[in-house]
Amino acid sequence: MYKDVKSKKYVVKQVVTQLKRLPAIAYSLLMLGIFILIFSIGSNSFLNIYNIKTIGTSASILLAVAIGQVFAITTGGIDLSVGGIMSLVSVVLMSTFDKIGMLAYVLSILVGLIAGYINGVINARLKIPSFITTLGTNGIFISVAYMISAKPLSAPQSAYKIMDFINGSCLGFNNLMLIGAVIFVFFYMVQKYTTTGRLIHLLGSNEKMSWLSGVDVGKIRILAFTLSGAGAGLAGVMLGSNLYSGYPTLGSVYILNSIASVVIGGTAMTGGSGGVLNTLVGVLVMSVIQNGMNIIGIDVYAQQTFLGVLVILAVAISFDRSKLSVVK
Amino acid sequence: MKQIIAEFKNIRKEFPGVIALKGFDVNLYEKEIVGLVGENGAGKSTLMKIMTGIYQPDGGEFLLRGKSVSMRGPLDAIERGIGMVFQEGSILPNLSVAENIFLCHEKEFSRLGIISEEAMNKKAQEIINQHGLEIQATDLCGSLSPAQRQMVEISRLLWLSDLYNHENPILILDEPTTVLLEREITKLFENLKIIKAKATIIFISHRLEEIIELSDRIIVLKDGDFVTDMPQKEASTTKIEQLMVGRDLATGYYRVNEQIEPEEEVVLKVQGLAINSMLEPISFELRKGEILALTGLVGSGKEELVKCLSGSMIPSQGKIFRNDKEINIRQPKHAIENTIGYIPIDRRVEGLAIDLDIAENINMLVYERLKKHKLINRKKERANALHWMDVVKVKASSHQMKCGNLSGGNQQKVVLGKWLSAETEILIVDHPTRGIDVGAKDEIYHHIRNLAKQGRSMIIMCDTLEEDIGLCNRMLILKDGKFVKELECPPNAKPTPADIIKSIV
Numbered sequence: 001m002y003k004d005v006k007s008k009k010y011v012v013k014q015v016v017t018q019l020k021r022l023p024a025i026a027y028s029l030l031m032l033g034i035f036i037l038i039f040s041i042g043s044n045s046f047l048n049i050y051n052i053k054t055i056g057t058s059a060s061i062l063l064a065v066a067i068g069q070v071f072a073i074t075t076g077g078i079d080l081s082v083g084g085i086m087s088l089v090s091v092v093l094m095s096t097f098d099k100i101g102m103l104a105y106v107l108s109i110l111v112g113l114i115a116g117y118i119n120g121v122i123n124a125r126l127k128i129p130s131f132i133t134t135l136g137t138n139g140i141f142i143s144v145a146y147m148i149s150a151k152p153l154s155a156p157q158s159a160y161k162i163m164d165f166i167n168g169s170c171l172g173f174n175n176l177m178l179i180g181a182v183i184f185v186f187f188y189m190v191q192k193y194t195t196t197g198r199l200i201h202l203l204g205s206n207e208k209m210s211w212l213s214g215v216d217v218g219k220i221r222i223l224a225f226t227l228s229g230a231g232a233g234l235a236g237v238m239l240g241s242n243l244y245s246g247y248p249t250l251g252s253v254y255i256l257n258s259i260a261s262v263v264i265g266g267t268a269m270t271g272g273s274g275g276v277l278n279t280l281v282g283v284l285v286m287s288v289i290q291n292g293m294n295i296i297g298i299d300v301y302a303q304q305t306f307l308g309v310l311v312i313l314a315v316a317i318s319f320d321r322s323k324l325s326v327v328k
Numbered sequence: 329m330k331q332i333i334a335e336f337k338n339i340r341k342e343f344p345g346v347i348a349l350k351g352f353d354v355n356l357y358e359k360e361i362v363g364l365v366g367e368n369g370a371g372k373s374t375l376m377k378i379m380t381g382i383y384q385p386d387g388g389e390f391l392l393r394g395k396s397v398s399m400r401g402p403l404d405a406i407e408r409g410i411g412m413v414f415q416e417g418s419i420l421p422n423l424s425v426a427e428n429i430f431l432c433h434e435k436e437f438s439r440l441g442i443i444s445e446e447a448m449n450k451k452a453q454e455i456i457n458q459h460g461l462e463i464q465a466t467d468l469c470g471s472l473s474p475a476q477r478q479m480v481e482i483s484r485l486l487w488l489s490d491l492y493n494h495e496n497p498i499l500i501l502d503e504p505t506t507v508l509l510e511r512e513i514t515k516l517f518e519n520l521k522i523i524k525a526k527a528t529i530i531f532i533s534h535r536l537e538e539i540i541e542l543s544d545r546i547i548v549l550k551d552g553d554f555v556t557d558m559p560q561k562e563a564s565t566t567k568i569e570q571l572m573v574g575r576d577l578a579t580g581y582y583r584v585n586e587q588i589e590p591e592e593e594v595v596l597k598v599q600g601l602a603i604n605s606m607l608e609p610i611s612f613e614l615r616k617g618e619i620l621a622l623t624g625l626v627g628s629g630k631e632e633l634v635k636c637l638s639g640s641m642i643p644s645q646g647k648i649f650r651n652d653k654e655i656n657i658r659q660p661k662h663a664i665e666n667t668i669g670y671i672p673i674d675r676r677v678e679g680l681a682i683d684l685d686i687a688e689n690i691n692m693l694v695y696e697r698l699k700k701h702k703l704i705n706r707k708k709e710r711a712n713a714l715h716w717m718d719v720v721k722v723k724a725s726s727h728q729m730k731c732g733n734l735s736g737g738n739q740q741k742v743v744l745g746k747w748l749s750a751e752t753e754i755l756i757v758d759h760p761t762r763g764i765d766v767g768a769k770d771e772i773y774h775h776i777r778n779l780a781k782q783g784r785s786m787i788i789m790c791d792t793l794e795e796d797i798g799l800c801n802r803m804l805i806l807k808d809g810k811f812v813k814e815l816e817c818p819p820n821a822k823p824t825p826a827d828i829i830k831s832i833v
Contacts, residue, residue: 193703195695202692205681212678214664272683
C-alpha cells in the first residue's frame, strides 16, 4: 500500500524534517564549527593560544551584555539602551574610583541595575513599547554620561592595581574570561532554576494567558529589564577596566552586537524561545567572526559588510521561521 | 452517479511524533454537501489543509478534476477553485465588505492602474444581494455579525471561483456554526443548500445533528484513517458517535448518575454585583462541591459576571465573599490568591502557552513549591507534571511534548491540570468542551464530576443548553443583563431545554 515510502523524494523529505527538528542551538554550533574551520585554514595564527585568549576576552564582555539582552528579548521586547548603560557605567566607574575606591565597582554595577529597572518600569507601568522606551533611555544614559564628563576619562592611578588584576590571568585563563564564566553561570541559573526566569519565558510565550493565570506580568517584565541592565552594567565595568578608560560612546557598538548574538544563537525576536545557553553560542560565533576577519586580513571597511551578510545568513539558517506566517 | 470532482489517493501526512493521515482514499463528488466528522486529531483539518495547500502530503496523491495536483498554498487553491472558510474567520475587520470580497483582486476594477471604488461597490452589492445578505457593500466588516461575516467570506470564495472559471468550486467550512445563533444557523443552511446547486461543500462540525441535517453524505475519520462514508438517510448521531470513538460511550450522558448533592458550606457569595450598562445587580451563593451553570445568550451579562469573578474585569458595584470573608478582586492574581481559577473558552490564546511543553504549562503557578535549596528542582518538576498528567489523563508521549501538538481535548486537560496543581478550589469553566470531540468530552465530564466529589465548586457556561442542564446542580438564567430565575437541576428531575428556552430569549 505504501509503495512510495522508499522513493528518493520521500527519503529527502524525511531527512529535511529530521533536520528541522534539531534545536536552533545545533545550527549555531554547526556555524561556529564552520567558521573556526575556515579561519584556521585561512591563517595559522588563528588557533594559537594568544589569539584564543583575545577572542575569549572580547567574547566575555559581549557575553555579559548579550545574556542580559536575551531576557529582554525573551519577553518579546528589546533593550536598545545596553550601549548607553555600558557607557554611563564606565564613566561612573572612572570618575568615582578615586573617591570611593573599590566601592566604585559596586556603585557602577548598581547603576546598570537601576538603569535597567527604570527601563522596566517605563515599559511595564507606563505601557510604552520597549523599543521606544529603551531608544529614549539610551539617549538619556549617554547624555548623563556626557554631563558627568564630556572628555574621555582615563583610569586613575589608584585603580591600576585592580584593573591590572582584571586583565591578568589565572591558571592559564584570562581573568575576564573567568568573570564572564561566573556571570554566565549566574544568568543561566536565574533562567533555568528560578521562578522569575521561568515566568519570563512564559510571559514571552503567551502574555495574555500569563496575566489571566495570575502572573504579575508587570513585575516580571521589570525584572527582565533589570537583568538586562545588570548584564550591561557588568559589561560596562569589564570593558572600562579592560581599556583603563571610560567615555560616553564606549558601549555603542554593543547594542547591535548583543542583539545579533542573541538572534544568531537562535532566540526568536518574538519571545518565548531560546535563552542564555543559546546566547553563549551566538556570542562565540560573533566573536570568532570579528576576530577571524582581522586575522585573515579582511579590509576593516569591508568587515561590516561581511558581518551584516553573516548575521542575515545566520538567522536564515538557525532561526525557526516555520512558526511565523508573517515576517515583520 | 454524480461525477467525481476531487479524490485523495493513499494520502499520507506525518508530523513529529504523530501520523496525521495514514494513507487512505476519499472521493468528493459534484454538487454535494459532505459532512466530515471525526474526533479531534482524527485528521480532518490536516486533510483540508492539504486540499488548500497549507500542508504538503508526505505521500499519495490529490487529484482535482482528474488531474494530479500539488497545491502550493491557499492562493493556488483559490485559483483552482478550492476555498476554505476558517473557524476563526479570515475577514479583515477594518476594511469594507467590498474591499474584503475583492481583496487581492482589485485589479479587476482598475482602469489605467486606478481602482474604481464605485465599480467595486456596485459589483459587491450585486454579489451580496444574490446571497440574501441585508448589508451595504460599503459597511465595515468589523461592524457585521459573525454570521454576516461568514456569508461575506463565502460570497468572496464563490466570486473568485467564477473569476477563475471553475464550474464546480469546492467550498470548505470549518466549524462554521460554533459562532452562530440558532436562527443564523438555519439561514446559513438555507444558503448552503442553494449554493450546492453549483458547488461541492465540505462541512466540518462537532455537532452531529447539524451534520446529519445538512449533509448528503457523511465521511467518518478516526485516528488519521478513513472509517466509512454513509448517505444522509442511513446516518444517526449514535451510529456516527460509535464510529468516531470506536467504543461505546459511557452510559448516562453528562455522567448524570455521578452527580452529587453539594455540601451546606457556602464557599463563594456574590452580593449585588453589577457592571454599568452590562449587568444589573445580581446576588447568588455557591456551595462546596456544587456545579452552578450560568445560562443566557451572548449579551445576557454572564460573560461579564464571570470576568468579574476571575479578575479580568472590575465590577462597578457589589461585594464578593469567599468563605464569608469579603474579598476584592481587581485582577486575575487576586482571584488566584483566593483559589479561584479560570479555564477560558479560547485555550490556545488564553489558556496555554502552546509553544511551551506540557510540564511548563502545568507547573507555571507552582514553581515555588518545586524548589530544593531555593532553586527549581528538575526531578520535582517532572514528578509534578507527570502526576497531574496522570490525574487528568493527558495522552502524550512525554511531559516535554509541546502543547501546540496536542489535540483540543488534551489541551483542555493540561489547562485543568494546571489549575488542579495550583490547588484551586473554585473553578470557573468557560465552555468546558468547546471544540472537543465526543470521546474527550465524556472524559471532561468525568473530570468535572470527580472534582465536585472532591469538594471543588464550579461555575460553568457550556456550549449547549443540554450540556448546562446535564452537568449542573443548579442553574442561574440571565437575560439582557438581568437575573431572570434560578432552577434546581437534580439528577432525577432535570428540566428540559424547552422549559428553559422561554426564559432565555
